[in-house]
Amino acid sequence: MAAITHRPSGHYQVRVRIEGRYITKTLRTKAEAERWANVISSEVILGTYFDRSHAVKTHMGDLLERYIAEVTPTKKSAAKEAQRLRMLKREFGHYTLAALQPEVIENFKLRRLAQRSAQTVVHDLNSLRTVINHARLAWGLKIPSNPAENIKNPKLPHSAQRKRRVSADEERYLLLAARQYDSPLLPIMQLAVETAMRAGEMLRVRWRDVRLDERFVKLYDTKNGEDRDVPLSSRALALLHALKPGAMDETARIFPAYEKSDCYQKAWQKLKPRRPPKLPHFWPPKLLHLAGVI
Numbered sequence: 001m002a003a004i005t006h007r008p009s010g011h012y013q014v015r016v017r018i019e020g021r022y023i024t025k026t027l028r029t030k031a032e033a034e035r036w037a038n039v040i041s042s043e044v045i046l047g048t049y050f051d052r053s054h055a056v057k058t059h060m061g062d063l064l065e066r067y068i069a070e071v072t073p074t075k076k077s078a079a080k081e082a083q084r085l086r087m088l089k090r091e092f093g094h095y096t097l098a099a100l101q102p103e104v105i106e107n108f109k110l111r112r113l114a115q116r117s118a119q120t121v122v123h124d125l126n127s128l129r130t131v132i133n134h135a136r137l138a139w140g141l142k143i144p145s146n147p148a149e150n151i152k153n154p155k156l157p158h159s160a161q162r163k164r165r166v167s168a169d170e171e172r173y174l175l176l177a178a179r180q181y182d183s184p185l186l187p188i189m190q191l192a193v194e195t196a197m198r199a200g201e202m203l204r205v206r207w208r209d210v211r212l213d214e215r216f217v218k219l220y221d222t223k224n225g226e227d228r229d230v231p232l233s234s235r236a237l238a239l240l241h242a243l244k245p246g247a248m249d250e251t252a253r254i255f256p257a258y259e260k261s262d263c264y265q266k267a268w269q270k271l272k273p274r275r276p277p278k279l280p281h282f283w284p285p286k287l288l289h290l291a292g293v294i
Contacts, residue, residue, distance in 0.1 A: 002037035004030065016040045023053070052098060054142040060100055061093025063141070067131045076200070076223075084127050092128070100147050109151060118154040125153055184257060187243060194236035198223065208250040210240060 003015045012033035013026045023040070027033045064085050072081050091108055092100060105128065112121045129148045135141040171193060178186040191202055201219050209218045215237060217230045232240070243254060 004033045055097040064089040122153045
């Protein structure tokens with residue numbers, strides 16, 4: 001049953017009792033108050049009523065910050081995810097969940113596509129969906145639906161390049177660029193070509209994991225969750241011997257310069273515009289990420 005009260009301000013306050021508690025709303029005219037009361041009462045009768053107070057009070061920025069603090073540190077790609085979520089906070093942080101409508105997210109998608117690759121935008125949208133779904137399931141956030149759920153991911157371009165091996169010519173030109181500009185990435189690139197290890201795997205390897213006498217590197221908790229032994233070619237073995245310091249700390253990483261997550265990306269960004277003209281579409285991280293296949 002709804003009760004409508006005329007307030008001293010001239011507005012009308014509606015009170016509707018639902019399951020032993022009252023929800024209220026103040027509107028400008030009595031007609032608006034009656035319409036709102038009828039809508040809420042009808043939803044209660046039909047069983048479709050949903051309490052929107054959480055959506056009105058909760059800001060997306062608060063959800064993202066909590067997720068970064070509580071959930072992101074438990075993931076392998078924590079640094080990269082935190083960076084993406086902070087970007088989403090800058091974009092959506094001031095919106096309440098009630099105001100974060102699908103059209104807002106769709107507009108973001110279109111603007112982002114003008115600046116970044118389709119794959120990056122897919123990651124952005126998936127992260128946004130994940131945070132909101134986690135808030136609903138784990139933190140008890142009450143909202144009728146996830147506003148990002150039905151936003152279509154951009155279509156990823158079909159890349160024939162990803163299905164072929166790096167040619168000897170391309171490998172030579174790529175390594176030449178790293179040598180010419182004295183890039184600190186050169187040994188990482190060489191090891192990637194020789195071992196087919198992922199970039200993240202190489203950057204996590206410590207000297208205690210390198211078995212030079214047995215000619216393999218032990219990888220723990222890889223992307224698929226399993227441990228793996230990576231055999232070492234003669235060139236990989238020579239490279240690791242050259243990298244190995246005299247007074248060695250077994251717990252040290254073989255590439256200590258990249259312990260900070262952003263150092264690796266910054267090094268790639270410096271090398272990117274200096275790639276040889278013969279490789280106009282080649283982006284070096286693909287060599288590392290795809291284990292010798294672009």
